[in-house]
Amino acid sequence: MKTIALYSIKGGVGKTAAAVNLSYLSALTSPPCLICDLDPQGASSYYFRITASKKFSSDKFLKGNKKIHSNIKATDFENLDLLPSDFSYRNLDIELSEEKKPQKKLKKNLESLSDDYSHVFFDCPPNLTLLSESVFSASDIILVPMIPTTLSIRTYNQLIDFFTANNLDRKRIRAFFTMVEKRKAMHRDIIAEYGDAPGFLRQTIPYNSEVEKMGVYRAPLTAVKPNSVASKAYKGLFEELMAGKAL
Amino acid sequence: MPDLPETTVIKIDPDSAAISVPHILENTPYSLSFPERQKTLRHYFDTFDSKAFSSGLTVQSEGRRISIRESSSNRILASDTVPSNSACFMAANFSPGTFSTLISHISRLRAFCRLASFQVESVKWRVLDCEEKTIGTVIDESISCIESLKKGPILHIITLNPLRGYSQEMGTLRKALQGEMAESDSLDAAGIFRELMRHTGREPGDYSSKITLKLDPGAQVHESALRLLRFTTEVMRHNEAGIRKSIDTEFLHDYRVSLRRARSILAQLKGVFDPETANRFRKELKELAGRTGALRDLDVYLLQQHDFPASLPPILRGGLTPFFAGITSARKKIHRKLDRYLSSEEYRKLMSEWEAFLSITQLPDPEKAPAASIATGKSARTSIRKSWKRVIRNGRLVSRETKDEELHELRIDCKKLRYLMEFFASLFPSDRIGPALKQLKQLQENLGEFVDCAVQLEFLHEHLDAASRNGCDPGLAASIGGLMTRIYLTQEQARSTFHASFRTFDSDRTAALFEELLTERMYK
Numbered sequence: 166m167k168t169i170a171l172y173s174i175k176g177g178v179g180k181t182a183a184a185v186n187l188s189y190l191s192a193l194t195s196p197p198c199l200i201c202d203l204d205p206q207g208a209s210s211y212y213f214r215i216t217a218s219k220k221f222s223s224d225k226f227l228k229g230n231k232k233i234h235s236n237i238k239a240t241d242f243e244n245l246d247l248l249p250s251d252f253s254y255r256n257l258d259i260e261l262s263e264e265k266k267p268q269k270k271l272k273k274n275l276e277s278l279s280d281d282y283s284h285v286f287f288d289c290p291p292n293l294t295l296l297s298e299s300v301f302s303a304s305d306i307i308l309v310p311m312i313p314t315t316l317s318i319r320t321y322n323q324l325i326d327f328f329t330a331n332n333l334d335r336k337r338i339r340a341f342f343t344m345v346e347k348r349k350a351m352h353r354d355i356i357a358e359y360g361d362a363p364g365f366l367r368q369t370i371p372y373n374s375e376v377e378k379m380g381v382y383r384a385p386l387t388a389v390k391p392n393s394v395a396s397k398a399y400k401g402l403f404e405e406l407m408a409g410k411a412l
Numbered sequence: 413m414p415d416l417p418e419t420t421v422i423k424i425d426p427d428s429a430a431i432s433v434p435h436i437l438e439n440t441p442y443s444l445s446f447p448e449r450q451k452t453l454r455h456y457f458d459t460f461d462s463k464a465f466s467s468g469l470t471v472q473s474e475g476r477r478i479s480i481r482e483s484s485s486n487r488i489l490a491s492d493t494v495p496s497n498s499a500c501f502m503a504a505n506f507s508p509g510t511f512s513t514l515i516s517h518i519s520r521l522r523a524f525c526r527l528a529s530f531q532v533e534s535v536k537w538r539v540l541d542c543e544e545k546t547i548g549t550v551i552d553e554s555i556s557c558i559e560s561l562k563k564g565p566i567l568h569i570i571t572l573n574p575l576r577g578y579s580q581e582m583g584t585l586r587k588a589l590q591g592e593m594a595e596s597d598s599l600d601a602a603g604i605f606r607e608l609m610r611h612t613g614r615e616p617g618d619y620s621s622k623i624t625l626k627l628d629p630g631a632q633v634h635e636s637a638l639r640l641l642r643f644t645t646e647v648m649r650h651n652e653a654g655i656r657k658s659i660d661t662e663f664l665h666d667y668r669v670s671l672r673r674a675r676s677i678l679a680q681l682k683g684v685f686d687p688e689t690a691n692r693f694r695k696e697l698k699e700l701a702g703r704t705g706a707l708r709d710l711d712v713y714l715l716q717q718h719d720f721p722a723s724l725p726p727i728l729r730g731g732l733t734p735f736f737a738g739i740t741s742a743r744k745k746i747h748r749k750l751d752r753y754l755s756s757e758e759y760r761k762l763m764s765e766w767e768a769f770l771s772i773t774q775l776p777d778p779e780k781a782p783a784a785s786i787a788t789g790k791s792a793r794t795s796i797r798k799s800w801k802r803v804i805r806n807g808r809l810v811s812r813e814t815k816d817e818e819l820h821e822l823r824i825d826c827k828k829l830r831y832l833m834e835f836f837a838s839l840f841p842s843d844r845i846g847p848a849l850k851q852l853k854q855l856q857e858n859l860g861e862f863v864d865c866a867v868q869l870e871f872l873h874e875h876l877d878a879a880s881r882n883g884c885d886p887g888l889a890a891s892i893g894g895l896m897t898r899i900y901l902t903q904e905q906a907r908s909t910f911h912a913s914f915r916t917f918d919s920d921r922t923a924a925l926f927e928e929l930l931t932e933r934m935y936k
């Protein structure tokens with residue numbers, strides 16, 4: 166089982182869009198796949214039309230194994246399951262801080278799934294919290310979407326610094342540019358500068374209104390419109406990711 | 413993916429008024445997707461001896477897909493595309509994968525043949541919740557016999573498949589459906605299969621080459637022997653078609669075992685039949701066995717087509733290709749000959765005379781057959797005891813060098829004892845005969861291995877001789893040499909363990925087992 170976290174300190178950068186589309190592609194080509202919605206806002210659960218069972222909550226999530234197992238739900242797509250988030254997840258950080266080894270908690274909780282899925286995607290909430298630290302140690306790849314702006318580069322560097330300061334392996338971080346608008350000079354410049362830097366994937370995701378429409382389709386764009394420009398870009402991104410030696 | 417939720421199959425009386433799934437669901441919070449209608453042919457497959465069914469599995473094809481399902485849950489364990497010759501198949505007809513692995517697990521030797529075909533008219537809906545998320549599927553199927561489509565459906569079922577995480581929601585639906593139908597019945601795939609088979613006049617698992625007769629210890633042994641012979645003859649008859657069509661090698665094998673059993677009864681139950689008639693049939697059946705022997709020998713090699721090469725170093729493996737090609741073409745010829753014989757007037761006459769003999773229930777002349785009226789229980793005890801003692805006596809005579817002939821002969825003695833015990837098994841409590849048979853089987857395994865190796869060595873030697881007369885290819889010679897060495901090692905291994913395995917059989921413990929088995933007070 167390989168784990169991939171869609172993560173960034175900044176919000177609204179396309180984490181959920183990438184998690185939803187990449188997990189669908191993964192279910193197609195290297196099934197089965199699980200997507201874990203770790204964001205209390207539940208955006209990826211929403212895209213798959215799934216709500217958590219009434220009994221599911223953050224303390225169940227922290228209890229792990231059995232509780233997680235029984236709350237996994239099938240999406241409408243073959244070989245793709247989802248662990249829905251719940252609004253109670255907003256307390257995850259506080260609850261994690263009461264655990265003995267909060268950084269290891271997620272990894273431990275998911276151990277029992279390792280035979281069931283070939284890939285697990287985490288859709289993370291923004292910010293740098295105890296939960297993100299737990300995600301960092303549980304993930305084989307930390308995939309960071311970046312809108313090509315100088316501010317994004319700054320937060321990306323903050324992440325690298327955090328990894329270095331905490332003795333985490335920064336080689337697991339992969340960044341890619343998203344919501345790219347070719348007509349914007351700053352986008353072009355930043356991509357020219359960082360596009361082939363180590364840890365950056367070559368494939369970029371263009372700004373495309375089809376992606377926004379996923380909220381209307383309530384399904385991965387790669388499933389509904391596999392031939393749209395954005396879908397093809399996600400496919401390229403997925404293939405590049407799989408070709409990389411980490412997966 | 414892990415533990416899938418449970419499927420429910422609801423059976424509906426096909427004659428009852430039309431059931432409308434959409435109508436029933438109106439009072440639930442769920443809605444249905446646009447229906448997908450389909451009309452397909454469904455074929456069920458199994459081996460001649462119902463191996464899939466007895467392993468709790470069903471094998472069925474619809475369109476180009478063939479699947480193996482767990483009967484209790486209807487869950488598909490593996491699926492593949494139907495092979496081009498779709499009436500019969502074996503694991504080798506599929507490309508390697510879960511499906512072919514499962515097929516060979518169910519049976520490595522037997523072919524899967526089409527049992528029956530049905531027309532299935534189905535309507536499939538996805539069940540949607542208020543977010544239009546699919547929570548499962550409902551399939552409404554009407555199944556009709558291909559042979560009698562006009563009669564209409566023979567089975568009407570509704571299947572509910574919840575998606576993972578939605579068992580509870582689908583449970584609401586199940587209740588609604590079951591509540592609406594007064595006489596609904598829950599079924600599993602095995603139940604459906606059995607019910608469909610019943611409509612075609614078949615009972616899954618009705619064939620077995622094992623002797624399943626229940627004998628009466630008080631009946632005259634003549635009557636019991638006839639019943640046994642009729643049984644073995646029926647098994648032979650059941651297998652004729654499969655031999656002639658060359659469906660798999662087990663048809664001939666079962667046929668030969670039954671034939672050998674029949675000969676063994678005739679030979680061992682002395683004084684039960686008029687000796688003149690018995691000897692005549694013994695001779696004829698022996699000839700019949702002879703006619704089938706060559707084909708079986710070749711089958712045995714062809715069954716080793718993968719194991720033989722695999723046991724050789726890679727450079728020698730290729731040499732066996734012409735060897736197997738030769739056997740394959742020889743088999744074709746010999747099979748054609750046997751096929752012709754089985755359809756001949758000569759065979760028909762032999763079998764009808766034999767069957768006529770078996771249908772005469774009148775006791776033979778007591779002068780000629782003095783033992784015919786003895787009680788079966790007594791006869792069983794005496795004959796088994798005699799045969800057992802003979803194995804012990806001859807086994808003890810086997811020299812330190814364990815010569816080939818000694819082991820060959822002892823093997824035949826063991827076989828005779830084995831057949832007797834199997835004929836009469838139903839007379840004894842199974843917890844007594846079981847352990848005694850087990851002891852015998854262990855000894856037989858050792859002897860069987862030895863003799864099989866001897867036969868193979870001889871065959872390979874002859875093959876090599878014949879090949880060298882025609883200017884043998886050195887690759888073939890080397891491969892066969894390698895094979896012979898390996899077989900020889902196995903044979904010597906069997907030889908060297910003979911005395912130890914015989915000692916186990918010739919032990920006080922085994923003797924006590926047999927004594928207890930053969931003491932009269934055991935019968936009730």
Ligand SMILES: Nc1ncnc2c1ncn2[C@@H]1O[C@H](COP(=O)(O)OP(=O)(O)OP(=O)(O)O)[C@@H](O)[C@H]1O
Binds near residue numbers: 179208
């Ligand atoms: N390539 C794209 N082109 C156009 N719109 C996009 C693209 N990717 C994402 N969006 C839109 O941008 C918004 C934010 O995207 P998304 O929810 O995926 O980001 P996020 O990083 O998960 O946000 P959050 O931090 O709130 O979880 C959404 O409305 C989404 O539809």
Ligand SMILES: [Mg+2]
Binds near residue numbers: 180181208289290
């Ligand atoms: Mg998000």
